[in-house]
Amino acid sequence: MRAAVDSVDAESGAGGRRRIRLHVDPVAPVPDEPTAVVVAGAGRGPLLDALLGAHGPAPEVPDAAYLVVQPAFRVAAWAYVPGARLPQPYDLAGPRSGGFVRPPRRVELSLPDPLLRHFALIHTPDMSTMDAAGTRILLDVVRCAGALLYVPGGDRPLGVPEQGLLARVSEAGAAVFVAGSGGPATTFDVGPDLTGVAELRRALVEWAGAEALARASVNPPMLPGAHGTVRVAAGAHESGWSERLDRACATAAHTVRQRVAIELANVHLRGVQEIVFGVGTAGLPDALDREMHAVSLRAVAECDAAVDRILDDALTLVLGEIPQEGVRRRVALAIRKDVAGDGGASDPARVLLVTSTGGVATITGAAAVIALAAYRSEADRAVLPPLGVALSGACYQYWAAPDRSDPGHARTWLQQAVRGVELELLSEVTRRFEAVRRSLGSLLGEAVDHGILLA
Structure with missing residues (x-):
């Protein structure tokens, strides 16, 4: 089984939308998570x-x-x-x-x-x-x-x-x-x-x-709505779905960015306490790597939950009813493929690596993100591509040196590293919600114009 997003017209349609039509085969069931x-x-x-x-x-x-x-x-x-x-x-x-x-x-x-x-x-x-x-x-x-x-x-x-x-x-x-x-x-x-x-x-x-x-x-092999034509509601064009989608994406991006910023401020505070009263400079890489792991888990969970709410709300407005799980999953898969780029030319999965200088380097590819997990999850129903944050090996080498025991230098480096991660994460959150807004808006716009969401 497969799902594909076929571009009918690469030029912008009404309202600047990119014209997209979906031809979606029945979605393959997501494997059950192993115990x-x-x-x-x-x-x-x-x-x-x-x-x-x-x-x-x-x-x-x-x-x-x-x-x-x-x-x-x-x-x-x-x-x-x-x-x-x-x-x-x-x-x-x-x-x-x-x-x-x-x-x-x-x-x-x-x-x-x-x-x-x-x-x-x-x-x-x-x-x-x-x-x-x-x-x-x-x-x-x-x-x-x-x-x-x-x-x-x-x-x-x-x-x-x-x-x-x-x-x-x-x-x-x-x-x-x-x-x-x-x-x-x-x-x-x-x-x-x-x-x-x-x-x-x-x-x-x-x-x-x-x-x-x-x-x-809770994960049947064939979900209701997993195949067949899905039509939009008769009054979908008057539901105000487009404006509501724009507001929901902007609000969600702002909320997630705010929570990530607060969380990273707490990370910086706990890091300073560890340097002065806890593990010291030698234990800084391990402590900060745990913090970055936890921050990335929270950021991904916040984004995924917000996108799920946005998707459910938009589909309910356009269809005039709560979407069946099969319909929802077909749309989610199509949006995910569109966000990832047609043909997978650019892999949107990203790893943010803190460097020894306190900067942040980016590695792309799902395999790189898999290496960051404490336990690999097989089932993936998320719309957004994976994301992770970690410390590079160079950070461990840098702070293992005996001449790097100055707490003042460690606090300065910590502040720079946390700030670098914050800038990259906030930018990534903005980019992801904007991508969802464009992709879902194009899909629903074409659906309302033609009266058919999925065929």
């Missing part, structure tokens, strides 16, 4: 090894990296390093750093373990990285994965921060398991000797089966 269990907490390492059984222990990875263990016929490991378009081989017997200039954000380990046929296992970074930014990244990973297995370590009960984290995970709709005593979740008394792992394993397999069915039920 995964995120293993976090002080005792996560031994429990992960016990779950893997004969294939444990899991390899050591950098403290800041996520380890994703997935099924395969043979053992293999790949590191995804920001700034690289392709994954790098990860030496399982090599140094903990993997030999990279900067730590990868994730390492994918493939094992022929039967348990992994039910769900992947995700080993989180050390809890010392779970500051405000690290917690946001963890919650995003758990949202995609579906379940969190928290392992406190030892016999101590869960503290208030840990209980707060588990409550936030539950509120987000993910399953929560605790391998220890106490907590607002399904608790398994695994114990220091790991004797209760078999019961835990069975519970996780049962959860994965139910979760897979639940995900499939």
